[in-house]
Structures are given as structure tokens and as C-alpha cells.
Amino acid sequence: MNFVSNMPEQAEQLQCAKHGTYETRYTQMMGRYLMNDQCPKCVADANAAARLQEQAEQKRQSAELLRRQRLDAGVSLRNCAVKFEDYFPADKDQAANLKVVQDFTANIAEGGRGNIVMCGGVGTGKTMLACAAVNALLSKGKRCRIIKLIDLIRELKDTWRRGAETNEIKLIKHYSNIDLLVLDEVGLQFDSDTEKLFIFDVIDGRYQNMLPTILISNLDITGVKQAIGERVVDRLREDGGKVLAFRGDSQRKPFDGVSSGVVVS
Structure with missing residues (x-):
């Protein structure tokens, strides 16, 4: 591009x-003419390519941000991208469980209430479905956390340490106020009275705030009551809380060097 004093009668x-x-194009600017001798179609192609590249970069950044949010929310790397469509029910009972969790997630996304207790053997998809719910809700801007109950207890005990960054009251308040809390591996904690009281305080806080909770355990519902207390389960069952039984054999596949589908947990 160059400036010229006069515009020719006929474009070059x-x-x-x-x-x-x-044709060469001219644009008048402050008494002079800016001559544009670039091919307009080449310019248009370059602009279109730049827009596509920018859109691709924005999409990549958005995907990376969502991935980081999921990891920060406690979703494992294995389940970071999992969706409900990745869960393949082995029978009609698992299909019914899938529908319940999908409906639960859609309801929570709209500000609804409810709780779920998932009981059943290992490898039947409980954690996978819970992670799919967390992933979906994080995409909707909800604050979620999935954590093993033993790790939650460890966080509690860390507040007792001299110089701890937080205290027990603040920890309970935090977990009582996030949009969805998923407590995994219920029944593997140390089972002390102090732990049961702490768990009750968290669940009761969420109960008072009318916020949804998911509990996951390899125990049956009787075992869950024994592990965390009947008062906790009673609060989870109120307001239409559901207990889902996951039966059947583990669907985890032994590693043979070949990918054979989604691994459930």
C-alpha cells in the first residue's frame, strides 16, 4: 500500500x-489517496483463515479451561472427559439408574434439589456417572466437588495442624455451600465418632442450605447407615432423595495393550 497525490482516471x-x-483500489485520506494493490480475494481468504484460526484457539482455550476446572473439582484424569453417552448400561436396572442421574443433573442445572445414594459393587459405573454429572454441571457454571470421603477426613485433620491455612468451621462452611458435593468411597474412612460428627455437620449444612449431594459406596444402604450414621442418610432421603442399587459384575477391563472402550469406576 502506498500514498499517491492523485487518483488515476482508470484503475490499474x-x-x-x-x-x-x-483492479487497484484507492481510498481518500486527508487530501491524499491510499493505493491498495493487494488482491481483494487473497485478502479475504487470509482474513477468513485468521478468523478460523482465532476460533480454533478460543475453542482450545475453552476446552483447556473446562478440563482444568474439572480436575480442580476432583474429577480424575481418567474421567475428565466422560459424558453420560459414554455409559453403556449392562441391564435394565443400570439403564434406569442412568436415567435417574441424568434427570437429577438436569434438575440441578435448573436450580432444583435432590440427593442420590449410589450403592453397589466395584466397577459398576457409580463414580463414572457421578463424574458425568459433575462435568455437565461445571459446563453450566455450577460449583461442584467430587472427593473420596477419606480425603475429606484428611482435610479435616489437616485443619488441626499448627499453622493450617483454614479451620474446621470454614471447611464445613465451604463444603456446605458448593452447588453439588459428591462423596465417593463411603465406608472406607477410619470410622471414628469424630469423623461421623464431621460428616454429619457437612451433610446437615447442605441439608439446611437445600443443596444436592451424591454419596457413593460399595456397601449396601444398611452398611452406609452404619458407616456414616442413620441421621446423615435420613437427611439425604428427605425431599425425594433416591437410593440407586448398582448390581452385576465389574465392567472394568484388564489391560491387554489394546483400548477396549470406556473404563467405569
């Missing part, structure tokens, strides 16, 4: 190796 004809003949 130029040749583009890709698009053929085109």
Missing part, C-alpha cells in the same frame, strides 16, 4: 496468480 489492472485480474 493487476494480475493475481491465484485469482486472475483485479
